[in-house]
Amino acid sequence: MLRSKIAGIGYYVPERVVTNNELTKIMDTTDEWIQERTGIQERRYCQKHEETTTSMGVAATRIACERAGIAPEDIDFIIFATLSPDYYFPGCGVLLQRELGITHREVGALDIRNQCSGFVYALSIADQFVRTGTYKNVLVVGSEMHSMGLDFSTRGRNVSVIFGDGAGAAIVQPTEDPGRGILSTKLHADGTYAEKLALINPGTHGGFHSRKLGEDIDFGYPPADSYGEIFFTPKMLADGMYYPNMEGQFVFKMAVQKFPEVIREALHEAGLQTTDIDMLIPHQANLRISQFVQRQLGLRDDQVWNNIQRYGNTTAASVPIALSEAWEAGKIKEGDLVCLAAFGSGFTWASALIRW
Numbered sequence: 001m002l003r004s005k006i007a008g009i010g011y012y013v014p015e016r017v018v019t020n021n022e023l024t025k026i027m028d029t030t031d032e033w034i035q036e037r038t039g040i041q042e043r044r045y046c047q048k049h050e051e052t053t054t055s056m057g058v059a060a061t062r063i064a065c066e067r068a069g070i071a072p073e074d075i076d077f078i079i080f081a082t083l084s085p086d087y088y089f090p091g092c093g094v095l096l097q098r099e100l101g102i103t104h105r106e107v108g109a110l111d112i113r114n115q116c117s118g119f120v121y122a123l124s125i126a127d128q129f130v131r132t133g134t135y136k137n138v139l140v141v142g143s144e145m146h147s148m149g150l151d152f153s154t155r156g157r158n159v160s161v162i163f164g165d166g167a168g169a170a171i172v173q174p175t176e177d178p179g180r181g182i183l184s185t186k187l188h189a190d191g192t193y194a195e196k197l198a199l200i201n202p203g204t205h206g207g208f209h210s211r212k213l214g215e216d217i218d219f220g221y222p223p224a225d226s227y228g229e230i231f232f233t234p235k236m237l238a239d240g241m242y243y244p245n246m247e248g249q250f251v252f253k254m255a256v257q258k259f260p261e262v263i264r265e266a267l268h269e270a271g272l273q274t275t276d277i278d279m280l281i282p283h284q285a286n287l288r289i290s291q292f293v294q295r296q297l298g299l300r301d302d303q304v305w306n307n308i309q310r311y312g313n314t315t316a317a318s319v320p321i322a323l324s325e326a327w328e329a330g331k332i333k334e335g336d337l338v339c340l341a342a343f344g345s346g347f348t349w350a351s352a353l354i355r356w
């Protein structure tokens with residue numbers, strides 16, 4: 001039976017380090033508050049006008065290709081996960097294809113909008129294509145440039161201190177080794193609380209959504225029967241309605257419930273137990289969330305990879321960056337059982353079990 005394996009993994013983070021103390025100069029926050037609530041000490045921000053979500057994805061892809069022993073020309077399908085694309089449309093998949101210089105191959109490019117669980121969703125799609133024999137080298141990318149779209153005033157501090165920029169990429173290939181590869185993937189979503197963690201403007205909703213679920217705010221829209229409505233009104237700009245908003249405590253409570261649930265589900269399907277896990281790579285949402293999940297599953301510190309302290313939450317990029325780092329550090333060896341798990345906006349959550 002054909003299975004898929006991660007043949008190469010790589011990551012890229014911008015050079016510019018932004019410490020908590022740097023943020024205290026532009027908003028009312030403290031290093032203590034950020035570290036105590038989130039575990040974050042610093043994050044990376046892109047060089048404005050020089051780096052993009054796509055360019056970071058390209059940098060990570062080149063490393064993943066090299067480690068998989070392939071050239072970018074060998075990629076036969078692209079899956080790109082991000083919530084911070086270069087353009088509203090088209091997505092980053094085709095831009096990455098162009099920057100890699102492989103447009104002549106005309107391979108398909110798919111864009112994934114599943115926020116923090118984007119990479120695990122994308123990996124699951126790659127797995128299906130590879131196991132059915134459709135493609136041999138599927139590129140899966142998670143990349144985010146949050147620093148261009150956050151509210152760096154005190155108004156946005158609950159969100160802006162958390163997020164950072166970066167990218168990770170993986171090459172997914174077939175393997176006939178029965179002892180190796182992706183054993184199971186589990187994908188879930190519940191749109192009931194879509195606005196609890198969301199960037200709702202610009203959008204086509206016409207003003208029926210707002211910062212708080214169920215609360216109808218007057219966005220100052222033109223009359224409903226007019227044509228060519230603009231996406232932004234002066235009121236929306238003044239109120240900063242183009243920034244992401246989040247009900248942090250609500251998200252936290254859902255995350256600590258769904259992470260262990262979806263991990264156990266993947267284990268159950270593969271006929272394995274929590275004691276079989278060698279390395280858990282949780283999406284880096286909050287160090288407290290990862291620590292809670294670790295306790296729930298009874299894992300030791302050396303069985304969970306955390307790097308939120310250095311990069312913050314990089315959304316779709318966080319799982320591949322952490323996986324790549326753990327691998328580079330020699331913490332993932334052939335035969336190890338690696339578990340990827342993510343939860344985020346949507347809400348969407350997902351897991352993947354890989355025999356490395």
Ligand SMILES: CC(C)(COP(=O)(O)OP(=O)(O)OC[C@H]1O[C@@H](n2cnc3c(N)ncnc32)[C@H](O)[C@@H]1OP(=O)(O)O)[C@@H](O)C(=O)NCCC(=O)NCCS
Nearest residue numbers: 029030033037116157158161248249251252285286343344
């Ligand atoms: C965002 C999060 C760190 C906030 O921590 P919290 O303990 O829930 O804090 P609250 O939002 O209840 O706010 C507590 C106080 O801190 C303040 N605060 C918020 N952000 C702050 C900041 N950056 N610096 C200082 N104070 C801040 C709030 O204004 C509030 O003040 P008040 O009590 O005077 O009203 C936490 O809820 C969290 O991590 N949630 C999950 C988020 C997440 O994982 N998102 C990504 C999902 S993939």
